[in-house]
Amino acid sequence: MDLSAISPTLLIASxxxxxxxxxxxxxGELVVEKAGVLNLGVEGMMITGAICGFAxxxxxxxxxxxxxxxxxxxxxxxxxxGVLTQFxxxxxxxxxxxxxxxxLGLSSLLGQSYVGIKPPSTEKIDFPLLSDIxxxxxxxxxxxxxxxxxxxxxxxxxxxxxxxxAGLILRAVGENHDAAHALGYKVIRVRLMAIAFxxxxxxxxxxxxxxxxxxxxxxxxxxxxxWIALAIVVFASWRPLRVLLGAYLFGGVTVLxxxxxAAGMAIPVEYLSMSPYLITILVLVxxxxxxxxxxxxxxxxxxxxxxxxxxxxx
Amino acid sequence: MTTALLEIEGLTKAYPGVVxxxxxxxxxxxxxxxxxxxxxxxxxxxxxxxIYGLVKPDAGTMRxxxxxxxxxxxRAARADGIAMVFQHFSLFEALDVAENIxxxxxxxxxxxxxxxxxxxxxxxxxxPLDPFRTVGDLSAGERQRxxxxxxxxxxxxxxxxxxxxxxLTPQEVDILFKTLExxxxxxxxxxYISHKLDEIxxxxxxxxxxxxxxxxxTCNPREESVRTMAEMMVGGTLHVPERVPHAQGDVALEINNxxxxxxxxxxxSLKEIKLKVHKGEVLGVGGVxxxxxxxxxxxxxxxxxxxxxxILLHGKSVGHLPPQSRRAMGILAAPEERLGHAAAxxxxxxxxxxxxxxxRKKMARKGFLNWAAAKDYAKDVIRDFDxxxxxxxxxxxxxxxxxxxxxxxxxxxxQKPDVLVVNQPTWGVDASAxxxxxxxxxxxxxxxxxxxxxxxxxxxxxxxxxxxxxLNGGRLTEPVPAKGLTVDQIGLMMGGAHDMEVAxxxxx
Numbered sequence: 001m002d003l004s005a006i007s008p009t010l011l012i013a014s015x016x017x018x019x020x021x022x023x024x025x026x027x028g029e030l031v032v033e034k035a036g037v038l039n040l041g042v043e044g045m046m047i048t049g050a051i052c053g054f055a056x057x058x059x060x061x062x063x064x065x066x067x068x069x070x071x072x073x074x075x076x077x078x079x080x081x082g083v084l085t086q087f088x089x090x091x092x093x094x095x096x097x098x099x100x101x102x103x104l105g106l107s108s109l110l111g112q113s114y115v116g117i118k119p120p121s122t123e124k125i126d127f128p129l130l131s132d133i134x135x136x137x138x139x140x141x142x143x144x145x146x147x148x149x150x151x152x153x154x155x156x157x158x159x160x161x162x163x164x165x166a167g168l169i170l171r172a173v174g175e176n177h178d179a180a181h182a183l184g185y186k187v188i189r190v191r192l193m194a195i196a197f198x199x200x201x202x203x204x205x206x207x208x209x210x211x212x213x214x215x216x217x218x219x220x221x222x223x224x225x226x227w228i229a230l231a232i233v234v235f236a237s238w239r240p241l242r243v244l245l246g247a248y249l250f251g252g253v254t255v256l257x258x259x260x261x262a263a264g265m266a267i268p269v270e271y272l273s274m275s276p277y278l279i280t281i282l283v284l285v286x287x288x289x290x291x292x293x294x295x296x297x298x299x300x301x302x303x304x305x306x307x308x309x310x311x312x313x314x
Numbered sequence: 315m316t317t318a319l320l321e322i323e324g325l326t327k328a329y330p331g332v333v334x335x336x337x338x339x340x341x342x343x344x345x346x347x348x349x350x351x352x353x354x355x356x357x358x359x360x361x362x363x364x365i366y367g368l369v370k371p372d373a374g375t376m377r378x379x380x381x382x383x384x385x386x387x388x389r390a391a392r393a394d395g396i397a398m399v400f401q402h403f404s405l406f407e408a409l410d411v412a413e414n415i416x417x418x419x420x421x422x423x424x425x426x427x428x429x430x431x432x433x434x435x436x437x438x439x440x441x442p443l444d445p446f447r448t449v450g451d452l453s454a455g456e457r458q459r460x461x462x463x464x465x466x467x468x469x470x471x472x473x474x475x476x477x478x479x480x481x482l483t484p485q486e487v488d489i490l491f492k493t494l495e496x497x498x499x500x501x502x503x504x505x506y507i508s509h510k511l512d513e514i515x516x517x518x519x520x521x522x523x524x525x526x527x528x529x530x531x532t533c534n535p536r537e538e539s540v541r542t543m544a545e546m547m548v549g550g551t552l553h554v555p556e557r558v559p560h561a562q563g564d565v566a567l568e569i570n571n572x573x574x575x576x577x578x579x580x581x582x583s584l585k586e587i588k589l590k591v592h593k594g595e596v597l598g599v600g601g602v603x604x605x606x607x608x609x610x611x612x613x614x615x616x617x618x619x620x621x622x623x624x625i626l627l628h629g630k631s632v633g634h635l636p637p638q639s640r641r642a643m644g645i646l647a648a649p650e651e652r653l654g655h656a657a658a659x660x661x662x663x664x665x666x667x668x669x670x671x672x673x674r675k676k677m678a679r680k681g682f683l684n685w686a687a688a689k690d691y692a693k694d695v696i697r698d699f700d701x702x703x704x705x706x707x708x709x710x711x712x713x714x715x716x717x718x719x720x721x722x723x724x725x726x727x728x729q730k731p732d733v734l735v736v737n738q739p740t741w742g743v744d745a746s747a748x749x750x751x752x753x754x755x756x757x758x759x760x761x762x763x764x765x766x767x768x769x770x771x772x773x774x775x776x777x778x779x780x781x782x783x784x785l786n787g788g789r790l791t792e793p794v795p796a797k798g799l800t801v802d803q804i805g806l807m808m809g810g811a812h813d814m815e816v817a818x819x820x821x822x
Contacts, residue, residue: 168413176406179405
């Protein structure tokens with residue numbers, strides 16, 4: 001085994017790329033859960049976004065248009081979930097799982113004629129001079145636009161939730177929907193908007209996989225990234241900046257195991273491939289373990305109305 | 315002071331199967347404290363929801379200062395100067411005070427300015443409050459202050475208060491009344507909903523009485539007695555529970571240094587509780603909600619286990635036993651929350667009867683249920699406690715609050731417990747049903763059971779308890795004979811006013 005073959009600089013740079021799709025999906029799901037809705041359909045929305053973006057980018061030759069349509073497509077899919085859970089008060093867990101299954105099926109149907117095609121490539125942004133800085137340059141200034149947009153989105157979500165009235169209303173709806181309704185806020189409208197935002201983010205994440213990270217279309221290519229995004233929201237105790245941390249941590253483990261494989265680590269590849277998932281489970285167990293006083297760390301931060309159906313009964 | 319602020323005429327609202335308000339007509343004058351009186355289900359809440367724009371009336375008109383007033387949503391009502399303090403607080407526990415207040419305003423200023431305004435208004439009206447504390451950490455009285463200040467910041471013309479004193483200590487009630495009187499002297503009208511008649515006689519200028527959705531009378535509460543108003547509400551004479559005389563028996567239940575952490579997120583842990591309850595005795599436990607009532611009920615019922623010697627039944631350790639074992643030995647409990655805790659909402663009354671009674675009434679043999687016995691038992695409870703329901707096969711959810719409460723309490727009483735623990739036995743139950751439940755508890759004590767009644771209704775505790783103790787921050791005071799206790803003494807036992815020592819200025 002030759003560990004010296006692993007370059008820390010490249011490791012960190014590729015970690016940022018590996019983390020971007022789950023970061024996008026997780027930040028969207030965070031907004032959804034902050035509004036009190038548990039949408040387990042992230043995986044389905046991601047893969048729908050992946051094929052929508054891929055197909056449009058291939059047909060038009062424009063990755064930008066691909067990303068836009070990926071966001072729109074996944075948001076439309078999320079509205080199925082929105083209408084079912086918000087208007088027909090269906091069970092959020094069951095509906096979310098159904099959305100995942102539906103999304104996986106729909107995407108392989110749409111993607112039949114796109115298997116094996118290469119998408120138009122997305123340019124990396126060129127920062128003259130800056131990208132030549134040793135170490136820092138390749139890490140920070142050598143990525144495609146989506147990496148930076150994603151970071152900006154995380155910052156925007158954080159600031160919106162913390163400092164704006166819209167963010168306050170969103171948190172209020174997730175915290176106590178009956179009280180929010182009594183004060184005259186439109187609980188269902190707020191939640192639908194949050195669900196659509198979550199769908200759009202998941203779609204962008206999927207498109208990032210199929211257009212930039214892989215870049216290719218294969219059935220089921222998200223391979224559980226949506227579930228990891230859900231786990232990261234819990235891991236982050238519903239805080240945007242910790243979502244960033246969680247996504248980079250997971251991205252880091254993923255990239256590291258690839259590098260270790262390449263370096264010829266003397267254990268079966270399967271163990272390395274499962275390591276990011278094992279670590280995610282481990283972190284979740286630690287996060288949800290009760291601490292002194294009997295309260296689970298997780299439950300302290302969860303929106304109080306998470307997963308509960310709202311029906312205006314007045 | 316006799317110009318009309320809000321005139322309500324012929325207001326009607328029907329829900330499927332029930333007419334909540336039937337042509338209700340009355341007038342609220344400027345600068346008047348107007349009481350809205352009625353039993354549960356009389357239509358008080360629906361009426362104020364229509365004024366606040368949460369519910370649209372089917373028929374009838376409202377006029378605010380002579381102009382037609384039909385608020386399509388609460389926002390519009392607030393813009394017209396209507397503010398409301400809700401019965402079940404409409405607060406967000408995870409947010410801080412300033413954020414909660416900002417949510418109730420149309421155009422809130424910047425957080426820092428808002429915090430300054432909150433401090434100013436809270437001082438002006440003698441309601442101290444820190445704008446940056448998280449609401450989940452506040453006491454019930456402080457939470458109510460958040461709601462009141464949220465209303466006051468909008469300079470309301472009409473302040474609606476739905477059962478504001480049900481969660482306050484007597485001292486906190488005094489301070490609230492001073493604030494309300496100050497508001498009245500400034501010309502604000504107040505619509506005050508309560509079924510505490512003493513308070514209404516103290517505070518209100520006019521009272522409108524509703525019964526089954528209809529207005530039955532308007533009176534000046536200062537010229538009526540509590541009894542005449544209660545009879546107007548009920549529409550008949552009121553039965554006062556009678557105590558069966560009995561000698562004090564041996565110690566039935568003993569609690570020694572019981573300390574248990576709260577299983578609830580914002581709960582109160584019990585600290586070193588000591589208590590002896592005798593056979594045939596009713597011990598009343600008062601205290602403001604959230605001071606350990608639910609935890610005490612759970613510790614006694616066995617939902618939360620403790621050190622084995624912390625609870626003794628007839629001298630035997632039971633502290634480590636789970637609920638079914640305690641039931642078999644004779645400790646029964648009826649928790650506060652009827653739906654979801656005392657009864658399973660979607661299960662039938664028969665199934666609910668079986669859930670707690672199968673141990674003492676032997677409704678299961680070798681793991682097989684005896685449905686006939688369970689059904690007979692449910693029928694007995696329904697008959698003996700006058701539960702209004704078509705039959706035992708109906709779901710617990712379908713019963714009204716008062717009827718379900720009668721069923722839940724009756725289910726325990728008919729099992730002939732040695733020790734019965736009830737938490738809020740008449741919460742949300744109308745006056746005549748409450749009197750029946752209290753009578754049943756007294757009858758059970760007369761037969762030699764030891765009863766612990768945990769309640770926030772001090773009148774109830776004074777009516778039926780032999781001794782009284784108060785929970786305050788998870789500690790229980792030394793029990794004292796209930797006879798002759800004054801409101802002030804009780805208030806001090808309950809912990810007095812939480813940081814309410816700030817002097818009242820203005821109208822005080």
